[in-house]
Amino acid sequence: MFKKQFAALLATVFFAVPAFAEEHGGDVAVAQAYIKEIQAEEKAYVAAHNAAFFQELAKGQLPRATVVTCSDSRVHTNMLDKTPEGDLFMIRNIGNQLSTAKGSVQYGVNHLGSSLLLFIGHSSCGAIKAASGDYSTLEEPIKKELDTINITKGGANIDGVKVNVNNQVAAALKEFADKVKKGQLLVVGAVYDFADDMKQGAGNLNIINMNGETDPAKFRDMTAPAAKAEHDHH
Numbered sequence: 001m002f003k004k005q006f007a008a009l010l011a012t013v014f015f016a017v018p019a020f021a022e023e024h025g026g027d028v029a030v031a032q033a034y035i036k037e038i039q040a041e042e043k044a045y046v047a048a049h050n051a052a053f054f055q056e057l058a059k060g061q062l063p064r065a066t067v068v069t070c071s072d073s074r075v076h077t078n079m080l081d082k083t084p085e086g087d088l089f090m091i092r093n094i095g096n097q098l099s100t101a102k103g104s105v106q107y108g109v110n111h112l113g114s115s116l117l118l119f120i121g122h123s124s125c126g127a128i129k130a131a132s133g134d135y136s137t138l139e140e141p142i143k144k145e146l147d148t149i150n151i152t153k154g155g156a157n158i159d160g161v162k163v164n165v166n167n168q169v170a171a172a173l174k175e176f177a178d179k180v181k182k183g184q185l186l187v188v189g190a191v192y193d194f195a196d197d198m199k200q201g202a203g204n205l206n207i208i209n210m211n212g213e214t215d216p217a218k219f220r221d222m223t224a225p226a227a228k229a230e231h232d233h234h
C-alpha cells in the first residue's frame with residue numbers, strides 16, 4: 001500500500017510539471033470535477049457581494065491599469081489587488097508580450113484610458129525557456145508567438161525573463177510615446193518571482209523598469225512625484 005502511494009507520489013513529482021515543449025494529455029474527469037468546484041466558488045463569490053457591487057460593474061469600466069502578464073497559472077491578480085474588478089484590464093499570453101496582443105493593449109490604453117501599463121514576467125517561465133532553446137518542432141501558431149520573444153539562446157531563465165520584460169516596456173514606449181510624453185501613461189515592467197531567483201524574497205513582485213528607467217534607485221522619484229516636488233523646493 002505504502003509502496004503504491006509512494007510510486008504515485010513519485011509519478012506526481014516527475015510528471016505534474018510538463019516542460020513547455022512536451023505534449024500533455026488532459027483528463028475530462030478532472031474537468032468535470034473542476035467545473036463543479038468553479039460553480040461552487042462562484043456561488044460563494046456572488047453571496048459575498050451585494051447587489052450594488054454588480055450594479056456598479058454593469059455601469060461600465062474605467063480600469064486604472066492595463067496589465068499584460070504571462071498566461072502561466074501561477075501568476076494571478078490577487079497578488080496585485082484584492083479588489084481588481086473594474087480596475088485591472090487583463091491581457092494574458094505566453095511570454096507577456098505586447099506584439100501578440102497589440103490590439104487588446106491599444107484598447108486598454110487608448111480607449112479605456114488606463115494610465116498604468118504594467119508588464120509582468122515571472123520566474124520559471126516556460127515560454128522564455130522555450131524561446132531560449134530550439135522550439136522548431138512546436139505547432140506553427142505557438143512558434144509564431146515565441147518568435148517575437150527576443151532573448152539570447154541558452155541563457156539563464158530569469159535573465160531571459162528580465163530581458164523580455166524590458167523589451168516589452170521598450171516596445172510599449174514606442175507604441176505609446178505620445179501619451180508617455182504628455183504624462184498620461186506610465187509604463188512599468190515587473191517580475192513576479194515566486195522562485196526567488198532575484199533574491200528579493202519568494203513571491204516578490206520586483207519592479208525592474210519604469211518608462212525605460214532600469215535603475216531602481218530612480219524609481220522612488222518616479223512613484224512619488226509629490227515628495228519630489230517638495231524636495232525640489234528646498
Ligand SMILES: [Zn+2]
Nearest residue numbers: 070072125126
Ligand atoms: Zn510564463
